[in-house]
Amino acid sequence: MSQVITPSAAPAAALGRPRRDIGIKRRYAAERRFRAYGIAAILFGLVFLFILLWSVVSKGYTAFQQTMITVPVEFSEQLIDPKNERASNPQKLLTANYPVLARTAVAKVLGVAETDRTAMRDVGLMLSDSVRSQLRDLVVADPSIIGKTQTVQLLASGDTDSAFKGQINLSVTENNRKVSDRQVGWMNQMAESGVLAKHFNTGIFFNGASSRPEAAGVGVALIGSFYMMLIVLVLALPIGVAASIYLEEFAPKNRFTDLIEVNINNLAAVPSIVYGLLGLAVFINFMGLPRSASLIGGLVLTLMTLPTIIIATRAALKAVPPSIRAAALGLGASKMQTIFHHVLPLAMPGILTGTIIGLAHALGETAPLLLIGMVAFVANYPTTPLDPSTALPVQIYMWANEAERAFVERTSGAIIILLLFLIVMNVGAILLRRRFERRW
Structure with missing residues (x-):
């Protein structure tokens, strides 16, 4: 039976097509504007990044x-x-x-x-x-x-x-x-x-602090930063991974664990200077540990890095498919064997990435180290983490306050060294993720 179009329906059909075409054009135009906004935002950020790097490199090379x-x-x-x-x-x-x-x-x-x-x-x-x-x-x-x-x-x-x-x-x-x-x-x-x-x-890499800019170097600061990063790695990685495994795999889901999770997320957003106040009150005033020592700086940065490692490790554990756990349990593995033999190795790329990013964040911190006295004038290399020392970002801060013209290039040069370390650590995190990552 053929369809009959009445005269009154014909104008409506004729008017409907242009309305749909106008709606599609508007959606396409909105999509193009959104892409343009995104590209503009990226270019805006790249321009300021280039200005920052140029200002540092031009003064510090x-x-x-x-x-x-x-x-x-x-x-x-x-x-x-x-x-x-x-x-x-x-x-x-x-x-x-x-x-x-x-x-x-x-x-x-x-x-x-x-x-x-x-x-x-x-x-x-x-x-x-x-x-x-x-x-x-x-x-x-x-x-x-x-x-x-x-x-x-x-x-x-x-x-x-x-x-x-x-x-x-x-x-x-x-x-x-x-x-x-x-x-x-x-x-x-x-x-x-x-x-x-x-x-x-070569003196900028090996010399210690000096009031003469031509003889000043970041050697002592590099050793102090190395000691602190070593302490952070030794303490924060096992503690953070253990806490993540318990919260993600063993802890019951109740109000208490929910409160712990909320506090961990909040601690990741706490300003770093608060951790410096905590280290000053607990490690120096209460425990009596030596001021300006790398040990104190490492402990403070460990507290600051722990939330980052815990959050990254829990995300990596969640990314492991439930089928891995079910298969291991179905073959007779215990809960502990399932986690340590199957889940943890598969989550290791994410754990290592989060750890390196946390270490890179800690390497560039200055505010907590200022409060624990690591702004001392240290010309001799620290032989142990208990000796007085300073850190690379603190050395940059001290040189930036000097009045002599020659310290300007020393400050920018130290910033370049710090940026190189951060770039190497972030590139290492990317390579580790790509090396061990598995797609499901």
Whole structure:
């Protein structure tokens, strides 16, 4: 039977099609706008990320170069040990006036008379105060060089280093800068002869804290951060995994366990400075543990990292299909065997990823470490976690408060080192996940 379209129905059918077309076009337009908003948000974030990295790298890459003055130094016996007492009194070698040896060596290269006190003072200002310990260590390590001449790379002062790197505007008047015109002329003279040159700065990785920027490094901070991360790994990983297994697999579902889960989620959002107050009250004031020690920092960061590891581990355990548990139990495995022989190995990629992310988060924390006294001036390497130490983010914080121009590049250089560590840890987490991940 054929359908008959009445005249009154024809306009309605004709009007319905354009209305549906308009609705589809609106939905497609809304989808395109949403995609455009998403792409714009990503580009917006990338632009600011690029600005951040550019500002840090452009100011900090010069920290990995250090200006050195390479000159032959005469280790004069008349100045170091005029009475030849070093055999009976080795301490005599520690008190010699080694900066005079350095100034004299540079003055000879420049052709400056030693009787010109003003010129000799300007020559001395071009050298770092650390040349004292540099030459002293050479003599103490090998007393046979006394009376001989040996070529030594002397560390230039922070002002000389900044001027040679172009960080000081030499076009301004001499009274408005720390480097005189005569010193600039000497710098050009030594640079042309190859005496003054930039070398790779190993000291930024191995030196400890110093009031002289050219001699300052993050060596002590790296050791302190290593001790703290080791303590966090040893304590937070087993405790966090054990707590997650109990809450996810064994704990009964009641109000008490629900309260624990809510508190764990809340602790993950607590500001880090609160953990610093907790560490100050419990570990230092109550337990009497040594202040500024890596042990205290590790314990505080362990408390801060535990919620992150617990949440990540529980998510990894939930991701294991229930069929794995059912199959193991059906074959006669106990609850403990099912978890440790089947569920936990399959959840290990997520657990390791959460642990590394938690460690990376702890590595960059500063606020809790400030409250437990890890802002001390520490020049010597800590041999144990109980020795005074500092951490890499705290070292960055301390350098950022220094007034000297040369500390600006040291601060940015330390930030670059910290970012490299964080990048390596996050890349490691991604590789571990891809290496052990299984798709169901």
